[in-house]
Amino acid sequence: FQASLWTPYMKKIAQRIRKTLRAQDEAARLGGDEFVVLLEDIDQQATPARVAHALLERIRAPLAVDGKPLHITSSIGICVYPEDGDSPATLFKNADAAMYLAKQSGRDACRYFTAAMAREAEARFELETELRLALKTGQMRLAYQPKVALADGRVLGLEALVRWQHPREGLLLPGRFLSVAAENGLLQPLTQWVVGEVSRQCARWRADGLAVGRLSCNIDASIFQPGMLEAMLLKTVVEASITPADLELEVLETGMLRETLALGLWERLVARGFELSIDDFGTGESSLARLKELPVSTLKIDRGFVRDLETDQGDRSIVRTVIAMAKILGKRAVAEGVETDAQMRFLIEAGCYAVQGNWFSAPLPPEGIPDLIRDDCCRERRKDLTRESAPA
Numbered sequence: 001f002q003a004s005l006w007t008p009y010m011k012k013i014a015q016r017i018r019k020t021l022r023a024q025d026e027a028a029r030l031g032g033d034e035f036v037v038l039l040e041d042i043d044q045q046a047t048p049a050r051v052a053h054a055l056l057e058r059i060r061a062p063l064a065v066d067g068k069p070l071h072i073t074s075s076i077g078i079c080v081y082p083e084d085g086d087s088p089a090t091l092f093k094n095a096d097a098a099m100y101l102a103k104q105s106g107r108d109a110c111r112y113f114t115a116a117m118a119r120e121a122e123a124r125f126e127l128e129t130e131l132r133l134a135l136k137t138g139q140m141r142l143a144y145q146p147k148v149a150l151a152d153g154r155v156l157g158l159e160a161l162v163r164w165q166h167p168r169e170g171l172l173l174p175g176r177f178l179s180v181a182a183e184n185g186l187l188q189p190l191t192q193w194v195v196g197e198v199s200r201q202c203a204r205w206r207a208d209g210l211a212v213g214r215l216s217c218n219i220d221a222s223i224f225q226p227g228m229l230e231a232m233l234l235k236t237v238v239e240a241s242i243t244p245a246d247l248e249l250e251v252l253e254t255g256m257l258r259e260t261l262a263l264g265l266w267e268r269l270v271a272r273g274f275e276l277s278i279d280d281f282g283t284g285e286s287s288l289a290r291l292k293e294l295p296v297s298t299l300k301i302d303r304g305f306v307r308d309l310e311t312d313q314g315d316r317s318i319v320r321t322v323i324a325m326a327k328i329l330g331k332r333a334v335a336e337g338v339e340t341d342a343q344m345r346f347l348i349e350a351g352c353y354a355v356q357g358n359w360f361s362a363p364l365p366p367e368g369i370p371d372l373i374r375d376d377c378c379r380e381r382r383k384d385l386t387r388e389s390a391p392a
Contacts (some may be wrong), residue, residue, distance in 0.1 A: 002159060004185060004245070005223060008063070009063055009070075010029065010033065010061060013033075013072070014027070014029060014035070015036075015315070016055075016058045016059055016061075017035060017037065017055060017058075017059075018050065019058070019309075020054050020055050020058050021037065021039075021051070022039075024039070024041060025037065025038060025039050025040060025051075027037040032199055036095070037051075037055075039051060040194050042049075042080075048078045048080065048112075048118055049078065049110065049112075050218050051112035052076045053080060053110065055074070055076060056073075056074060056076065056108060056109070056110065057070060059073070060072065060073055060074070060108060068268040073107050074107075074108065075099050075102035075103045075107050075108070075109060075110075076098075076099060076102055076109070076110035076111075077094075077097065077098030077099030077100070077101070077102055077109065077110070077111060077113065077303075078095065078110060078112045078113065078293035079091055079094040079095045079097040079098060079112070079113035080096055080112075080113075084113045088332070089248060089369050091126075093121060094121065095113065096342045097113060097119070097121035097124075098111045098112060098113040099111070099123075099151060100183070102119075104253070111256040112277055119123045122392065124180055127176075127177060127180050128184050128186075129308040130166070131180060131181060131186055132186065133191065134164055134166070135186065135189055135301065138166060139166065139167070140162060140163070140164055140165070140190070140193060140194075140199055141162070141163040141164070141165050141171070142160045142161065142162060142163065142194065142198065142201070142365075142366065143157065143160075143161045143163055143363035143364060143365055144158040144160055144215075144363060144364055144365075144366065145159050145161060145356055145357075145361060145362070145363040145364070146158055146159070146356070146360055146361050146372065147159060147213075147216075147334060147354050147355070147356045148354055148355055148356070148360045148378045148382070149347050149353065149354050150344075150347060150353065150354055150355060150382075152379060152383050153360075153376075153378045153379035153380070153381060153382025153383065154378070154379060155211075155212070155213055155372075155373060155378050156213045156214070156354055157212065157213035157214040157216060157237060157248060158212055158213065158215050158216070158369065159215075159216045159217070159250070159255065159356060160197075160198045160215060160216065160217045161174070161363050162178075162190070163175055164176070164177055182220075182223075185266045185376070187220060187223050188223045188224065189236055191217075191219065191220065191224075192232060192236075194218075194327075195217055195219075195232070195233065195236050195247075196216050196236050196239075198215050198217050199236050199237055199239075199240035199242055199246075199247065200240050201215070201245050201366055202215045202240065202242050202247070203240045203241050203242050205369070205370075206242065206246070209332050209359050209372070210369070210370055210373055210374075211373060212369065212373060214245075214246060214247060214248045215246065215247055215248070215277060216247070216248035216250050216277070217247070217248075217249065217250065218248070218250045218251075218252075218279060219249045219250065219251050219252075220251075220252070221251055221265070226264075226265040229265070230265060230268060230269060233247075233249075233269065233274065234272065243273055243274040244269075244272045244273030244274040245274075245275070246274040246275070247275070247300075248276070248277055249269065249274055249275070249276050249277070250278075250279040250300065251276065251277070251278060251279060252278075252279050252280055252375055253279070253280060253281055253282075253283060260303045266294060266295050266296075267295050270295040275297050275298075276294075276295060276296045276297065276298075277296055277297060277298035277299070277300055277334070278294075278296050278298070278299050278300060279300050280300065280336075281299040281300055281302060281322060282300055282301060282302050282305055282318060283302050283304070288325075288367065289327065292329055296331060297331055297332060298301065298331060298332045298333075298334055299322060299325075299326045299332070299333050299334070300334045300335075300356075301319055301322050301323075301332055301333060301334065301336060301352075302336060303336040303337025303357075304337075305318050305322075306317050306319065306335050306336060306337045306338055306343055306347075309347075310340065310343065310346075311321060311344070315334055316346065319335070319346075319347070319350060319352075320350050323350050323352050323353075324351075325352055326353070327351070332354065332356045333352050333353050333354075334352070334353060334355065334356060335347050335352050335354075335356070336355075336356050336357065337356075337357050338355040338356065338357030338358075338359045338360075338364055339357050339358045339359050341359075341385065341388075343357075343359070344359055344385055345385070347376045359376065359381075359392070360378045360381055360382075361378075
């Protein structure tokens with residue numbers, strides 16, 4: 001939702017919170033979708049948890065949005081004075097740490113603060129401070145991993161993967177810092193930097209005559225207003241002197257299907273020339289009818305289904321189904337995280353269109369891509385598998 005559209009629904013949530021509390025309790029909205037509750041004169045140790053569970057139950061009751069039910073969940077962190085802090089600032093910080101643990105546990109839950117959380121909260125705060133500095137001082141890096149056609153080993157494009165060149169800890173993978181960026185409003189500037197750097201790198205490779213195909217980057221559309229995202233993408237490609245057709249936008253399945261995002265955004269982006277793919281497909285809640293309507297060209301099979309293809313019959317069935325479904329819908333299936341010969345042979349036999357993973361190439365810095373493309377490394381690797389599989 002845009003901020004103006006959220007307001008009436010936040011009011012309804014606030015009313016639900018107020019009705020759940022006792023007369024002597026206090027509630028306030030900190031901003032956005034965050035609320036704080038102060039329980040006074042607690043007579044039993046279990047009271048905070050009891051109130052928290054009552055809040056969870058009341059908040060999850062559906063709200064009506066344009067005649068349709070909107071299901072909302074919440075995460076609650078609990079800390080107690082004076083055991084968990086003797087100042088408002090400390091209590092806020094510790095309750096926030098407990099709330100983060102509730103989110104990690106799957107959301108729609110409540111958690112108490114502990115001493116271990118204090119240490120983790122302090123570490124996350126330090127990481128947030130360093131990440132803000134990293135974005136300002138050019139510490140972020142991009143690595144590129146090829147997407148390769150299974151038919152002949154041709155490189156179809158490259159996915160840009162963000163890294164952080166930390167001054168003390170070395171090169172950090174996104175799992176170390178993306179959640180911190182998302183929680184602290186840093187994901188939007190980070191995404192803008194990634195799109196800009198990918199576009200500029202694309203222009204450099206095009207000028208050098210390097211056939212890299214489309215460059216793709218991950219987009220979390222929920223952190224942008226639809227119009228803002230569209231304007232940012234169009235402005236970036238124009239400034240880099242490339243076209244939308246040079247870029248592919250990878251959007252999580254849950255983000256692509258979010259009720260709060262107008263389908264018109266994706267249609268407009270495709271009409272402009274961008275290509276869209278659903279990342280980590282199979283981990284969200286797609287329906288076939290909804291999937292058919294979305295203007296995506298590619299379904300990226302989540303690496304979690306690829307990892308155990310050699311041993312898990314259920315994963316093999318899922319991957320075969322996704323590949324077949326993609327063909328029926330006129331879309332391409334790309335398997336992520338491919339690392340072994342057995343996985344490759346299964347995906348070839350199943351008719352998968354393309355793969356991405358360390359079997360062909362680990363993510364490379366920009367300077368490693370020209371040799372990969374010009375030496376036709378992926379095509380040669382694919383030929384080697386064919387020769388190994390041929391009968392003697």
